[in-house]
Amino acid sequence: MxxxxxxxxxxxxxxxxxxSKGQTVRKAPLPSRKVAQRQAPASREEQRATKAIAKIEQDAVEQHTGELKKLFPECAFWVDECxxxxxxxxxxxxxxxxxxxxxxxxxxxxxxxxxxxxxxxxxxxxxxxxxxxxxxxxxxxxxxxxxxxxxxxxxxxxxxxxxxxxxxxxxxxxxxxxxxxxxxxxxxxxxxxxxxxxxxxxxxxxxxxxxxxxxxxxxxxxxxxxxxxxxxxxxxxxxxxxxxxxxxxxxxxxxxxxxxxxxxxxxxxxxSNFRGNDIMKTLTIFTVLFLPATMIGGIWGVNFKNLPFITYKWGFTAMITAITVITVFLYIWLWKKGWTGDLLHGRSPKEIAAGSSFSRLNRSRRTKDSLSESKVSAAAAEQPQAQTRSKRKRR
The missing domain is CATH 1.20.58 (Methane Monooxygenase Hydroxylase; Chain G, domain 1)
Structure with a gap:
């Protein structure tokens, strides 16, 4: 100490x-009887010396702690707790x-x-x-x-x-x-x-x-x-x-x-939510666009002999043309409805964050506009009441 x-x-x-820090004793698994019998006498003497040194250091620590308690009797319990x-x-x-x-x-x-x-x-x-x-x-x-x-x-x-x-x-x-x-x-x-x-x-x-x-x-x-x-x-x-x-x-x-x-x-x-929503919308759009090809391919893939246009040379060409026309029509219809947007082009995290901040800005503007409209309506409602009060005072 x-x-x-x-x-x-x-x-x-x-x-x-x-x-004072005592020497840390190395933790090792207990040897079995066979290992103990085969153990060399030198290693046994080394273990005994290590134990003796550890005991001497522990006694020194206890002695120093006792001297400290005698020097500061009021804080003896504090020394033990530390x-x-x-x-x-x-x-x-x-x-x-x-x-x-x-x-x-x-x-x-x-x-x-x-x-x-x-x-x-x-x-x-x-x-x-x-x-x-x-x-x-x-x-x-x-x-x-x-x-x-x-x-x-x-x-x-x-x-x-x-x-x-x-x-x-x-x-x-x-x-x-x-x-x-x-x-x-x-x-x-x-x-x-x-x-x-x-x-x-x-x-x-x-x-x-x-x-x-x-x-x-x-x-x-x-x-x-x-x-x-x-x-x-x-x-x-x-x-x-x-x-x-x-x-x-x-x-x-x-x-x-x-x-x-x-x-x-x-x-x-x-x-992550915006990105997940964009992925789901994109997958939905691709599913709708390829729906005609899936349906026609499923019908023409059945094992029946009497299928329309199957014996004509231009039947395959007509089917591909019909699928292309229907797919293009569906895409134009979705685009005019505004359901595609920029989903098929992708958006970066900056654009997503900018869009979310822009939507928050629009919401705050709407809130301010609604508050201003409510104030104007309240002021307009108070004007007739003020006029009636002034008339009563004149009377």
Missing amino acids: IHRMLRYPAGWEWHVLQQ ANRRTNIISIGEASNSKKLLYGTLMLQVTEDQSDVQPFHFWLTDQQLLTMHDDMRLPLRLQSIEHTPKLDSCETAPEGLFIMLSIMLETFHAGLDGFETRLGELEMTMRKKNNTGLIDIIFERRYELLHWSHLFIPVRELHSAAKEAFMNELTDTDTFKRITHKLERIDALLKHYALEIDTLISMDDAI
């Missing part, structure tokens, strides 16, 4: 603790001397790799902050020369915790900037060429946004819990006000990104 204590000009202390905990938890309590107490664990992403999430265990009172780490990258970043003046200017330990939280959220901002770039590339790809594989990328961005949301929710919970525990002593400080604005900014970004992804999903669904 590594322990380092930092005391700042205002009098509050920060104790940095690193958990062992192997990798979940978010925020708790409020009171210390033995009726001090306000806030403790728990935050899961924070250390680098741009989404799988690199480390626990940040903390124990917080007015003048004392204890943090326990599995990985020393976070405390080393917090103790850098760049951030030391910020911590020196803090008056209390809760204010220092939120300075640290603001520093740790820089990775959060960098991750959201990268997410915004990828989301913009997805929107441009969808605008230029919308294929069926884009829906998988959209859902991948949705899962990525859920990852950042799950990391952000405990931070908001810590912000609210600190406000509940330390009240005006913390909320009136500039540090708390800055972190409040930062969290509101991140919350607004997450909501905006979620709305954009929902819009992309709705657009992809609308384009």
